[in-house]
Amino acid sequence: MNALNVAEYMQTLGLQARQAAARMAAADAASRNRALRLLAGLLREQAQPLQADNARDLERAAAAGLAEPMIDRLRLTPKTIETVAQGCEQLAAMADIVGEVSGLRQQPSGIRVGQMRVPIGVFGMIFESRPNVTIEAASLSIKSGNACILRGGSEAIESNKALARLVQQALVQAGLPAEAVQLVQTTDREAVGQLIAMPQFVDVIIPRGGKGLIERISRDARVPVIKHLDGNCHTYVDDPCDIDMAVRVADNAKTQKYSPCNATEGLLVARGVAAEFLPRIGAVYAAKGVEMRCDAESAAVLAGVPAAKVQAASEQDWFEEYLAPVISVKVVADVVEAIAHINRYGSHHTDAILTRDHVHAQQFLREVDSASVMVNASTRFADGFEYGLGAEIGISTDKFHARGPVGIEGLTSLKWVVLGQGEVRS
């Protein structure tokens, strides 16, 4: 396609999505849930042909010399197919939130006023490599009564096309419009530029991928964007604190997996427990090869830990999202200094306090300005599944609209409903 054709093509997708959105918003919950269960069935039935289409992407990736972890993220195994199928069934089993009316109360004039939860309309999703995201996004879109336009990475185009065909088949079998879930069929980059600049057809954009991609999209989008750029998450070990628990949680928060955005990147330790806590967590990190970027005070305490990889932290380290076996470490006076450090250097994603002190816990919860704030838990829990949202379409570090892990509620808005008996304004 040339640029003009891409623009026309995207306008067509947009118009079709807008029309499908109106039908999805009016559809009943039973049809939407039926589409999800049909989709689960089709995924299982078509697991082999899906893997054959996926193999073409994998071969192309191997030929292009993609790194093994990248190829791994592309792969549709029987296990990943079963997982997304189960995800669809779980969503189908969840209570419906579309049309839910809350807070309906009579006002002095006699009118009753409440709020009804309704779909946002059309969302555009831009993502890379993992083809299972296609099913996750499609199923959340169907459950929430929206329409969506999905733009996956070019490396997964064959897999995504095959998955999108199954989604549309399930929609049609359930009596819903196929255009409620559309995959952008061209890998032309111009398509992204078009998708993010059609406010008449697309209500919100959800980009998932590298920071560069998300920054570009946020800058150029002409509609709201649900996004997070960084996950510079902190774990603060307070005084007083259960040190065994703190070691276990600080270990998990950093080392359970290094790449997720909710992994802890900064460890803050109250002065009163530093001498007891730091050598113990230092030994754990040393055993796992985690490098510690330390302020002078923590470095002094950690100096005695055998095999510890201790480096002096620079100012930049406090801002860093390492996504690697590296962590910044700092001794602070108290919870007040910890909160100030987090609000200054953090990315407003997820931060935890480990404490026995109720007042400190309450202050931390109230004053840390992050999407998720935790007491005595691993930052790794910041996730739509773990929060009981059924699934997660993305994570937002913005404060406007949805914040933190975004599930089906984040794909809806609340409109006002007024029920009267002929009241007039005087």
Added chain:
Amino acid sequence: MNALNVAEYMQTLGLQARQAAARMAAADAASRNRALRLLAGLLREQAQPLQADNARDLERAAAAGLAEPMIDRLRLTPKTIETVAQGCEQLAAMADIVGEVSGLRQQPSGIRVGQMRVPIGVFGMIFESRPNVTIEAASLSIKSGNACILRGGSEAIESNKALARLVQQALVQAGLPAEAVQLVQTTDREAVGQLIAMPQFVDVIIPRGGKGLIERISRDARVPVIKHLDGNCHTYVDDPCDIDMAVRVADNAKTQKYSPCNATEGLLVARGVAAEFLPRIGAVYAAKGVEMRCDAESAAVLAGVPAAKVQAASEQDWFEEYLAPVISVKVVADVVEAIAHINRYGSHHTDAILTRDHVHAQQFLREVDSASVMVNASTRFADGFEYGLGAEIGISTDKFHARGPVGIEGLTSLKWVVLGQGEVRS
């Protein structure tokens, strides 16, 4: 001030607002409510000096040849001062929503997950003429634990300065930072450009005023904007319907006041009741000098009404927000056509159905894609006070974040709180 000085000045206001916002978010409800009650007291005590400052604006406006309605909107009377003072007291008496935790539920991992309502941070408000908006915005900001930067119209600068002094006095007396409410003291237009482009200091912009102003701000703002451009509201008279009620409500919705954004601009009438309803509402509108822009079918019915001002409607009429004694009138087949017309030509502000049919009412509520959807009530009720929000900072026709009349809830966001007992992710 020159442009450079204005930029520096606005950056200073921004930094001060950001710092004040952190203190406001941490302040207790008692202090915030005390500030509101102190402000009410100061407004009453200082009513005379306020009117003296206001008189300087009024003189300048008269000398500049401003139209009488404009001068009227500028005027601070004992009554408007008492009204805003009472508004502050009403807000102080309302339940506090900052820090409210909802939906706290245990998840399978053992962690308990819920959401805490917290202030957005800093909002910037841009408005024209009516100086009482200064107090409304300041009081909503204080109640919701935010900081704000207010930019009023140059014609009201003396009044606004005097009001802002009282607000800051009340804040300080309550132990809160004066910078929690700052008025832009320069009338330089460059200040607006700066205010809407400081994402590091300002989280959201709320413009109130003419459509041109709001369009410009929305286009140039680098932060989210809470706004509505048009109020092309509809009243649909369904079949079956209580005709007496329909005449009363359709009259009120159009004629109770012509200028508000929630006044009805389009009247849709089901074919089955057109012959009975139209002559009656036509006579009411004729008596009040309301011009009717009609489709052929309604024009034919209205032809027999004495003194009726009937014109043929053009396609453009269906889009029009008249804000005047003019209304578009169209006969439709049924509720389905009414919904399609409203979703196509309306501005997603406020639309009402007048009906006895329960199924039609439910369908209208569900499918009309507007911020407020009403059954058997005047569209004029779309208002923060009437909805029980205490006050209204603005009205949004967007679907993202707050929708419809925006009160203190719209100035807050929900962050996730996680309460654990040392849980780790496996």
